[in-house]
Amino acid sequence: MNILVIGTGYVGTTTALVFAEMGWKVTGLDTDQQKLNQLQKGILYFHEPGLKELLIKHNNSGQLQFTSNKKEAIQKSDVIFICVGTPSRPDGSADLSYVKQVAEDVAYHMNGYKLVVNKSTVPVGTQEKVTEWISESNRHAHPYDVASNPEFLREGKALEDSLHPDRIIIGTKSDRAAKLLQQLYSSMTCEIIETTPRTAELIKYASNAFLATKISYMNELSRLSDRLDVDIREVAKGMGLDLRIGSRFLQAGIGYGGSCFPKDVSALQQTAEENGMKLQILEQVVNVNKSQYLYMLDKAKKRLGDFAGKKAAVLGLAFKPDTDDIREAPSLRLIQDLLGQQATVHLYDPIAKLPAGFTHDHLTVASMAEDVFKEADAVFICTEWTMFQELDWKSMHPQMKQPNLFDGRNMLDAKTMKSFGYYYEGIGYK
Ligand code: UDX
Numbered sequence: 001m002n003i004l005v006i007g008t009g010y011v012g013t014t015t016a017l018v019f020a021e022m023g024w025k026v027t028g029l030d031t032d033q034q035k036l037n038q039l040q041k042g043i044l045y046f047h048e049p050g051l052k053e054l055l056i057k058h059n060n061s062g063q064l065q066f067t068s069n070k071k072e073a074i075q076k077s078d079v080i081f082i083c084v085g086t087p088s089r090p091d092g093s094a095d096l097s098y099v100k101q102v103a104e105d106v107a108y109h110m111n112g113y114k115l116v117v118n119k120s121t122v123p124v125g126t127q128e129k130v131t132e133w134i135s136e137s138n139r140h141a142h143p144y145d146v147a148s149n150p151e152f153l154r155e156g157k158a159l160e161d162s163l164h165p166d167r168i169i170i171g172t173k174s175d176r177a178a179k180l181l182q183q184l185y186s187s188m189t190c191e192i193i194e195t196t197p198r199t200a201e202l203i204k205y206a207s208n209a210f211l212a213t214k215i216s217y218m219n220e221l222s223r224l225s226d227r228l229d230v231d232i233r234e235v236a237k238g239m240g241l242d243l244r245i246g247s248r249f250l251q252a253g254i255g256y257g258g259s260c261f262p263k264d265v266s267a268l269q270q271t272a273e274e275n276g277m278k279l280q281i282l283e284q285v286v287n288v289n290k291s292q293y294l295y296m297l298d299k300a301k302k303r304l305g306d307f308a309g310k311k312a313a314v315l316g317l318a319f320k321p322d323t324d325d326i327r328e329a330p331s332l333r334l335i336q337d338l339l340g341q342q343a344t345v346h347l348y349d350p351i352a353k354l355p356a357g358f359t360h361d362h363l364t365v366a367s368m369a370e371d372v373f374k375e376a377d378a379v380f381i382c383t384e385w386t387m388f389q390e391l392d393w394k395s396m397h398p399q400m401k402q403p404n405l406f407d408g409r410n411m412l413d414a415k416t417m418k419s420f421g422y423y424y425e426g427i428g429y430k
Contacts, residue, residue, distance in 0.1 A: 006080060103133035107135075127171065216288040221252070225429075254293040314379075318385075344363075350369075369391055409426075
């Protein structure tokens with residue numbers, strides 16, 4: 001079976017590499033020649049542990065190739081995965097123009113039966129739209145099916161999640177498509193669920209929105225925990241041992257970010273609105289998330305008073321560790337607010353970079369974590385990079401003007417930090 005992956009972004013590249021690793025012949029198609037040149041040389045334009053090694057391996061094994069030749073790529077493929085972007089429009093709905101373009105390209109070039117599979121996160125009903133779009137441009141009336149097969153991979157853990165998924169969801173009403181996808185995933189040991197395309201599409205949004213809900217719920221509870229003098233981490237542990245709840249995604253912090261949770265929650269809300277209803281719980285999930293970084297800033301304000309003229313050290317820019325992705329990162333909002341209140345900000349992240357044009361006279365980026373501590377009035381931890389745990393916190397303390405430590409990810413041990421002389425506050429933990 002020849003597989004074509006259209007879109008060599010984060011999801012597309014990972015998908016292509018994982019299918020190659022599973023032993024299938026894979027082609028990655030993109031319109032961006034520069035990106036393709038880099039991939040052919042074994043260079044990834046994003047940071048993701050383990051992927052580069054796999055890219056080099058399969059560039060050499062012959063299992064994988066990259067091209068911008070649509071006609072040739074579509075014609076020699078049996079199964080075509082759509083992995084293009086579906087960015088948010090200003091109203092929160094998903095922009096499907098790239099998906100539509102792919103549908104039209106496939107229809108224009110197809111030379112026989114094709115199974116088109118949507119992996120991009122798309123609103124409920126998109127499988128039907130793609131089916132229509134192909135049908136409208138299918139000049140020779142070639143047979144085809146369109147299925148939904150959402151991805152659930154996390155940044156920083158993409159390889160692990162793709163090679164060992166918790167489940168595989170196949171949304172199709174066609175036996176032929178279901179059989180092909182079952183064959184494609186036959187080496188996977190997890191449960192494979194066959195369902196309707198609409199159900200598959202909703203499962204993806206419902207899963208991400210539920211995980212975001214878990215996080216916002218714990219974040220709101222962290223504020224109560226602070227008032228009750230209770231450790232939210234212990235609450236999470238006690239809750240998580242209940243198998244009905246589960247221990248994951250109960251970590252309180254300064255809020256979720258990234259390319260998925262904010263976008264998918266908003267797209268699901270939009271879908272509900274288009275269908276004449278409001279998802280009330282999700283409204284509050286978003287509200288809690290938007291204000292969670294402010295909760296940490298408030299803590300600092302109570303301690304420091306006015307931020308004007310104070311020096312803030314910010315550790316971590318990426319929305320989570322092991323990625324250089326800064327989309328919707330709460331750190332950025334925190335930095336903007338600090339600068340807006342006339343603080344000086346010294347930032348360090350091991351790999352993530354500020355967006356182009358994000359400059360300010362009072363903002364500097366350090367090349368070493370240790371550098372941000374000098375003369376600082378407060379340190380804010382925004383991303384739980386392991387290297388921050390390994391810093392020599394004891395020796396850093398005397399370099400600060402005031403040893404205030406606000407741990408937005410509850411990653412350090414409060415007792416130890418206090419024993420070093422820090423004033424320490426986490427989120428629902430001190
Ligand atoms: C998410 C989903 O997990 C994945 O299945 C989907 O396909 C894409 O979206 P991702 O955004 O890469 O993946 O990262 P994830 O690990 O889910 O973290 C998202 C955000 O939630 C991060 O900002 C993280 O810091 C935050 N988070 C996560 C918490 O604040 N607390 C937690 O307990 C877990």
